[in-house]
Amino acid sequence: MHVIGHSFGATIALRLAVTQPHRVRSLTLIEPVFFAAAMADAPARMHAHEREAQPYFDALAEGDHRRAARLFNQFWGDGTRWDDMSARNQTYLSDRVHLVAAQTSAIVEDHAGLMAPGALGRASMPSLLIQGDQTADIIDATHESLARRLPNARRAWIAGAGHMSPLTHPDEVARAIRSLVKMAEE
Structure with a gap:
């Protein structure tokens, strides 16, 4: 299946992709609030x-x-x-x-162990990290960290959007997702 999640839902989607990678054809994470990733690589942020x-x-x-x-x-x-x-x-x-x-406990303390060495590498499906270009810096730090660890990840920015880009910029978000799904289907 193509898995798409936003905010805390993106954190859940990430966990699904790591624990059940054989079930996930593509992974779209829209501004996951998985701050454990930011803490690992950018504690000052x-x-x-x-x-x-x-x-x-x-x-x-x-x-x-x-x-x-x-x-x-x-x-x-x-x-x-x-x-x-x-x-x-x-x-x-x-x-x-x-x-x-x-x-x-899920987003900062990483009780599921997603930041353990090699864990995110299990999510090798085509992945997309979407963020608004007006969003909080912590999201950018989180995306940077995840992009380093997810083997097949790319990033996309939605111009003029903040955290709620699926609501405020649905066409742009849908275009980015369609592009990933098309790539995953080929």
Whole structure:
């Protein structure tokens, strides 16, 4: 199958490609938040990201999920200002924002061992790392690290896009994916 994942879903897709490579014909990772890769090769960039994200974690620790959701959306959202969102969407995000921090063991601590020597090399299928050219530096650091370890990876940048490029630039993202799928099918 052709596996495509975005953000945390891309981290799951990466794990699938490493643990079940015989099932994956091509792998598209759109801005995976697999920060363990950045930590391995660019710890200073990872620490800069942690400092930048600290207000979000402070809000969570204080139990202020609404402020945490606003800060998270500001950093990782699609560009929609918090005040321009419906009350329903604000509540939805606020009620679930704690789930982001719950992913730490998978994305920062690498509990699955994807960064173990040779692990990412098992994902030898054609792979594509897509990022917006306006996205957070931590994504670029993550992509650099993954591109060094995935044997058949290439990178693509979506002009004018941030983290939510599948929503804000769907045509450009689809073109990049189609190109990879076509290559994998040949």
